[in-house]
Amino acid sequence: xxxxxxxxxxxxxxxxxxxxxxxxxxxxxSPGRRHGFKxxxxxxxxxxxxxxxxxxxxxxxxxxYGEVERPYEFQSLEILLLDFDRDIRQLT
Numbered sequence: 676x677x678x679x680x681x682x683x684x685x686x687x688x689x690x691x692x693x694x695x696x697x698x699x700x701x702x703x704x705s706p707g708r709r710h711g712f713k714x715x716x717x718x719x720x721x722x723x724x725x726x727x728x729x730x731x732x733x734x735x736x737x738x739x740y741g742e743v744e745r746p747y748e749f750q751s752l753e754i755l756l757l758d759f760d761r762d763i764r765q766l767t
Contacts, residue, residue: 676702726762
């Protein structure tokens with residue numbers, strides 16, 4: 676069984692900010708992804724990260740603010756997307 680794509684979109688705003696959201700539902704959970712989702716939520720300008728949420732293997736859930744990386748406490752997919760949207764509004 677393969678991962679199921681739940682969300683994939685990309686937008687480049689007139690101000691040059693690019694927003695990309697990719698979310699998969701995994702067929703099985705793993706130690707770093709106990710919630711069953713694999714995701715990458717990116718917002719940047721001119722190739723530089725403004726904010727990025729992801730959960731790559733070995734790191735678990737975390738968020739990048741520019742070059743600073745912090746752990747992220749995943750509560751639900753809905754809250755993750757709301758947190759990302761909030762950060763975009765505050766940081767751009």
